[in-house]
Amino acid sequence: MKISPLIKILFFLVTLLFLIASCEKKKHVYSKNTENTAEIYQWVKKGERLSNTFQDDSAVFCFNKALSLCVPKKDYANQYVYILTQKGYIYNRIEDYYTSESIVSKALPYLKYTSRPRFSQMIYKLIADNYYGMYDYDNALIYHQKALETAISQFRKAQIKCDIAFIYLQQKKYSKAINLLEELAKKKTEDKTDSLNTEYQHAFVLYDLGLCYLRTDKPKEALENLTKSLNINLKANDESFLVGNYHSLYLYYKKYNNPKLKKFYAQKGYFSASKAKSYELNALAELIEAEEGKNLKKYINLYIKLTDSITISKRKAKNQFATKIYDSQKDKEENLQLKKEKAENELQLARQKNRSKILYIVIFVSLFALLFLIIHIRLKVKREKNEIILKSEIRISNKLQEELSKNVYQTFLLAKNNDLENADNKEKFISSLNDIYSKTRNISKENSKISTDEKYLSSLKEMISEYKTRDVNILLNGFDNVSWNTINKNKKIVLFRILQELFLNMKTHNTATLVSISVKSQDKNLDLVYIDNGNGIKSNSRFLKKGLQNIENRIKSVKGQIDIHSLDNSFKVFIKLPM
Structure with missing residues (x-):
């Protein structure tokens, strides 16, 4: 059967219209120019300006406004992914890598709808940077590799390769890092949009390569590359x-x-x-x-x-940042909260009648159990108290015998074998008595009651000040910033005794002239760093045998952690106590 030319033309036109309709449909899904585009653009530009001047809280507010207009997200895929990237950059910059990661991961399902491949490279690189900030080098390498696969320009690829090499450097995989960097160092990779970026990137490559050579004991090559990198940046004059x-x-x-x-x-x-x-x-x-x-x-x-x-400025900035972001969402959350509270109140009234009956039974059983528990605990505490008193008496007795018996005996011989009317002998006798008194007083203070109320900080500083002399300077940092009233009194006592033991070691066994103690509370922990410039711990010292064991036992009793570094010219102790 012969097909007429008219039918062929009609068939061609129908096919063409079908293809056009298909294209229009595809365009509708991936890059629709919807009515919110102009407003989104305005909020994004405002957010970028604020972010560039480090007004991060206001910038996040603007980006959130823009994100709220991206509905449905597929129609605004380019804008949605780009805005999430900008928000992620802000949190990455303030080192909140977990928040940045959670924000940027929302963009991953929409990368296939974007019309610009560079968005994928930006997202993958930012995720890699977040993993690097969290010391997860393996995942950082995975996403840097994804970014490298999606990068188009040679300059972007060179930047990513440099980042990969730097992670190899952190992992001590020096040969892998050197292979990448030597190839990049042979010729500058040009940034066609900004010639200054070309110089900066080359300086980065030489810097990383120099560090690799330094770690692999190639001093000549290391110095050559590090110096070249310095000279490039000196010309740019960027501190x-x-x-x-x-x-x-x-x-x-x-x-x-x-x-x-x-x-x-x-x-x-x-x-x-x-x-x-x-x-x-x-x-x-x-x-x-x-x-x-x-x-x-x-x-x-x-x-x-x-x-x-x-520390103070970071705390203030973080508080302001969180407060302003919270305020930007407050109105919407309050409306939802009111509805939620109304439903909860109605449910609460329905349950209240049944709870009243059960409550009386629970109170009776609880009071009986509490009475039994109080009696049991009192008996147990009494037994433990007697055991602690006995152990304390034995320890004090041993310490008196170890530290005073020799002095008392020598003083007795001095009085027996010498004429105390003689001025020199009398002076020696009085000096010996003073030594005995001083040691007795120290032992008494070491075992005296420690105030754990609001006077605790002043008592602690007073104890520390007793070890400060003309030859020993003591620097305290952060003590006044800690909320001591919130710390358990047993942990206060442990901290007091630990410092007492450390200072006793410093005074007795090493030659320190400068002691620095830093205290700060973070993440529900109390961190203490003790550093002195003494001669460390000798292998045969009493502190190594008994003092250090006492400290470790005290730390374990409150489930804390301790890390000690002893060198010939310094002694460092890192302590973490749960608050």
Whole structure:
């Protein structure tokens, strides 16, 4: 049968219209230009401006407004994914990696609907950065690899490869990192939109490569690459990049034992960090480590002051950030809460009648059980108290015998064998008696009752001050910022005795001239760091045999943790007590 040309034309037109309709349908799903687009654009631009000036709370408010307009999300896939990326960047920047991760993960189902491949690369890279911030290097590598697969420009690929190499560096997989970086270092990868980015990226590559060579004991190659990276960033005159360069050269001269240049680059690093308002605390810590002269005390005091300042400012910023975000959602949540409370009240009234009957029975049984428990606990406490008193008496008796018996005997011989009318002999006798009195007084204080009420902090500081002399300087940090009234009294006593034991060791067994104690409460824990510049713990010292065991036993009794580092020129103790 022969098909006429008219039928062919009609068939062609029907097919063409079907294809056009299919395309229009696809366009409707993936890139529909809906009525909210202009308003979304305005909120996003406002949020970007606020984010660029670090007004993060207001920026998040704007991005949330824009997200609320992306309904349905498929029709606004580009906008929805981009806004989640910007929100994720903010939380990543303030080091809230878990929140950033939860925000950005919402974009993953909509990547297939976006019309710009770069969005996928941005999302995967941000997820990788969050995992890196959480020290989950394996997952960070997985998502960096996904970002590399979706990246289009050679410059973006070079950036991601550099990030992957840096993670290999953290994992001590130096050969993998060097293979990647040496290939990148051969030729600069050009950013066609900004020539300055080309230089910065090349400086990053040389910096990472230099660190790899430093870790693999190739001093010549390490210094060559680290110096090239520094020279590039010096031309750019950006202090935020120079901080890293000076830090790497500080590490280089520290490893290869050049105190003069180590100190020089530590000073340069702190100067750049101060100007850039970035990594100041780390740079100052390196300067303290490198400094050996008269400025050491000044830098230590500055470090303590800066630590307090950063802690307070972070706390204030976090509180303000959370408060303003909460306020932006308050009206909507209050309406929902009112409805919820109404339904709960009606249900509560229905249940109240049945509860009243059950309540009387429960109260009677509870009172009987409580009475039995009180009697049992009192008997148990009485037994334990008697055992503790006996152990304490034995311990005090042993300590008196160990520390005083020799002094008493020597004093007795001095009085027996010498003429006490003689001025020198009389002076020795009085001095010996003073030593006995001092040791007896110390033992008494070590076993005296400790005030755990509002006077606890003053008692603790008073005990510490007794160990401060003309030769021993003691620095306290954070004691006034801790809410001591919220801490269990047994844990206060444990902390008091631990510090007492540490100071007794410092006074008796090492030659410390500077002691620093930092205390802070975070995550329902009390963290204490004790550092002195003494000669550490000797293998045959009494503190190693008894004092340290006493400390560890006290820590275990309150389910705490302790970590001790003893070197020839320092003694460090890290303690964590649950609050």
